[in-house]
Amino acid sequence: MFMRWRRHFHAAVSSASNTSALASNGLHHPLPGAELLERPERQTLMDQIWQRTAVSREQFDRLYRTPLQRYAELVQAFPVSLDGPYRYAGGMLDHALQRVCYALRLRQACLLPIGAPPEEQAAQAEAWTAGVAYAALLQDLGKLVVDLCVEQDDGSLWYPWQGPLRRPYCYHYLPEQPYRLHSAATALMYSHVLDTDLLAWLRGYETLWTNLLFMISGQEAQAGILGDLTFQASQAVMDQATC
Numbered sequence: 637m638f639m640r641w642r643r644h645f646h647a648a649v650s651s652a653s654n655t656s657a658l659a660s661n662g663l664h665h666p667l668p669g670a671e672l673l674e675r676p677e678r679q680t681l682m683d684q685i686w687q688r689t690a691v692s693r694e695q696f697d698r699l700y701r702t703p704l705q706r707y708a709e710l711v712q713a714f715p716v717s718l719d720g721p722y723r724y725a726g727g728m729l730d731h732a733l734q735r736v737c738y739a740l741r742l743r744q745a746c747l748l749p750i751g752a753p754p755e756e757q758a759a760q761a762e763a764w765t766a767g768v769a770y771a772a773l774l775q776d777l778g779k780l781v782v783d784l785c786v787e788q789d790d791g792s793l794w795y796p797w798q799g800p801l802r803r804p805y806c807y808h809y810l811p812e813q814p815y816r817l818h819s820a821a822t823a824l825m826y827s828h829v830l831d832t833d834l835l836a837w838l839r840g841y842e843t844l845w846t847n848l849l850f851m852i853s854g855q856e857a858q859a860g861i862l863g864d865l866t867f868q869a870s871q872a873v874m875d876q877a878t879c
Contacts, residue, residue, distance in 0.1 A: 663789055663804035664713045664725070669705030672712070672729060681733040688740035689765055699766050699834070706829045707732060707773055709800040714784060716776065718809055721877035731873065732773055739772035739869035740765065749843045750861060760841055767844045770830060771851045771862040772869050777829070778821030778854070782813045797824045820854035 673682060682704070686696050711729050716722035722731045747757050748764040780796035788794055788803040827835075839845050843860070850859035857863060 661804075663806055665804050666709075666712055666801040669707070669709035669800075672708040672726075673701075673705060678730070678733060681737050684737050685733070685740060685769070688737070688744060689769075691762065699762075700769060702831075703770065703773065703829050703834070704733070704736075706800075707777070710777070710780065710796065710825070710828055712801055712805075714780070714807065716779070717783070721874070728776060728779070732776060734873045735775065735866075735869050736769050736772045738872050739768050739865050742865050742868055743768040746861065746865070748861060749841075760844070763838060763841045764844055766834075767838060767841075767848055767862060768865055770834075770838075771848060771859070771866045774822050774826055774829060774852065775866055775870060776818065777825045778818040781821035781824055782817045783809055785810055797828075799828060816854065818854075819851075819856060822851075823853055826852050 673679070682701070685700060685704075686693075689696060689700060691699065708729050711732070713725040715724055715727035716731050722728065743765055747754075749757065749760060752760070784796075784807050786794040786801070786805050786807040788801070788805045790803060792803075794801055794803075794805060830838075838848060844862075847860040847862040850856070851862050851866065856867065859866075
């Protein structure tokens with residue numbers, strides 16, 4: 637079974653760029669999130685994300701770099717899907733970084749929370765900026781649960797809710813599942829990206845917290861401006877990638 641899955645994987649990505657650590661036996665070796673983000677093209681996106689947050693380097697590391705590293709460590713070398721512009725190894729991480737970057741660009745044009753007095757918008761600006769980034773970052777995380785079957789080199793299966801991979805692995809795609817399951821499955825995974833302190837901080841902003849809960853539970857249509865900005869960012873990134 638293991639060899640069959642490995643052949644299936646190589647056939648699917650043989651024409652794609654390989655951006656993971658690949659052993660001589662064709663297995664992917666998991667890498668630390670910080671190392672995955674160190675690649676030049678990803679560092680460029682990280683710099684763009686920082687420029688759009690208006691926080692100090694220390695604050696950026698706490699609010700953005702750490703969750704992004706945790707996300708990177710979970711998604712490793714996985715592509716977004718078997719087809720499309722992000723089908724290559726590492727495509728899921730690249731897509732997420734670009735989506736976050738674009739969502740923050742859209743956020744810069746918004747005064748949030750919508751309709752609040754200017755002084756309240758100013759007081760909540762940092763939290764809303766982070767909330768937009770988190771919503772965009774988490775959007776595809778449920779795909780790990782729904783779309784992929786991952787086998788480690790000892791023959792055991794890896795389940796995403798167990799935390800990051802620690803052993804060499806290969807994977808194959810499961811039969812197509814309902815699209816809505818992707819967002820619903822995010823509820824199993826978000827706590828591996830956002831720690832308890834971040835969640836407690838966001839809990840202090842009622843509208844933002846409500847919108848984020850709807851995003852996490854797969855109800856983007858109820859997630860207000862977070863749902864809107866995430867959808868627009870995802871569409872813009874895919875449109876740009878296919879041009």
